[in-house]
Amino acid sequence: MPPRDEHDYEQRRQQIIDGALEAFSAKGFDGTSNKDIAEAAKIGSPGLIYHYFKDKVDLLHQVILARLPLIALIDTASTQLDLDLPPEELLPELVGNVTKVLQSEVTIALMKVLLTEAIRNRRVAQMVDEVGPGRALRLLAGYLERQMDAGRLRRTDPHVAARILVGPIFAYALTRFIFEQAEATRIEPELMVRETVTSFLHSMAPEANSPAQAHH
Amino acid sequence: MPPRDEHDYEQRRQQIIDGALEAFSAKGFDGTSNKDIAEAAKIGSPGLIYHYFKDKVDLLHQVILARLPLIALIDTASTQLDLDLPPEELLPELVGNVTKVLQSEVTIALMKVLLTEAIRNRRVAQMVDEVGPGRALRLLAGYLERQMDAGRLRRTDPHVAARILVGPIFAYALTRFIFEQAEATRIEPELMVRETVTSFLHSMAPEANSPAQAHH
């Protein structure tokens, strides 16, 4: 029962997980056959998958668990940041980190898998939300509210504010990595981050004497 | 070959298209069997599908073509709008329309289908992009640049600006309709639209004397 060599065993497991992530992100979970996985993972036989994983769904779970840290990193980083730092210092750093994570091939692949699975499966959507976007947005909203209390930001619904800050980055990532828009590819991530944060800080400045606004 | 009754024929066709959209958005194209479609469409036999459509892929195409207007509406509306109207008048209307379209069940279902197909298929991604997000963002960027030229908006990369405006709405829709976040559901669409546009206009005001900004 005990594996021949713990290290070899783990290495093989990761090899299959890597191949599966590649295949899932390219063809989707349903569209990926065990043969596809075996080829992407460079193992000799689809049957071998069942030596390391209970079934195909278990493999999907393990892929997510193994690569989730890349996404969880977003908010663990945020918990390590000093929540009393003023937005002008904390936000560029924070959003910059997010953008750095978005640059990784593996992150994009995982996001493709998670997004498609979440779209079709309420349970998956909730799971993903709790460790990813939901948790991150809640933490960010908490920070923004704290800064509003401190008078460093204009008072608004912090959840709305959080989405105003994060939304542009997300839209950028989507148009760049999923739709591969030429315009999006031309925009450097650093520029996008800088403009987004600058724009947010400007519009959320506390001294805001009511700006140009819709009137009718 | 010609249908016995044009009206009945078209009605049946739409019935199958509706069922297919429902099934595809719930289970994905690959995950949906013809039996699923027949049940969702309340027709007696999967075989009947082939009386109205060439094959499953053709059915997907017809679903998209039949329901695309809901999305194309976004930018046809934008072409009908007066591009010389100042942003304070045009943008609330424009973004408000988008949000109205996002409220429809059918739009959400179609977006789920299109998004997941686009994620896995470069060709689909380009197609969808051209009629949807890509076209809309390009038009918006064009309008913003025009307004920058007129001195009514601060000068920046118009493609960046377009994403800063649209991003928050998209992030809101995603967290509300896909991830079904409690916080997002609590935010009324009208509030989100108003805040997004206000924030955008404020940060893009031409008289902007450099605001609080990242410094180090």
Added chain:
DNA sequence: TATAATTGATTGACCAGTCAATCAATTGGA
């Protein structure tokens, strides 16, 4: 040699698409 790792064959379920047969409505001839 003993045990884990790996393979390839196999199984049973399911699927997309085909097809022959039936059904029901319309048509038209007497």
Added chain:
DNA sequence: TCCAATTGATTGACTGGTCAATCAATTATA
């Protein structure tokens, strides 16, 4: 008015193929 021919609509059985999963047999390792 009647009824038979015609035609499109619909069904359910069927086919070739694929898939996830199992398993017996083989290989490699310690």
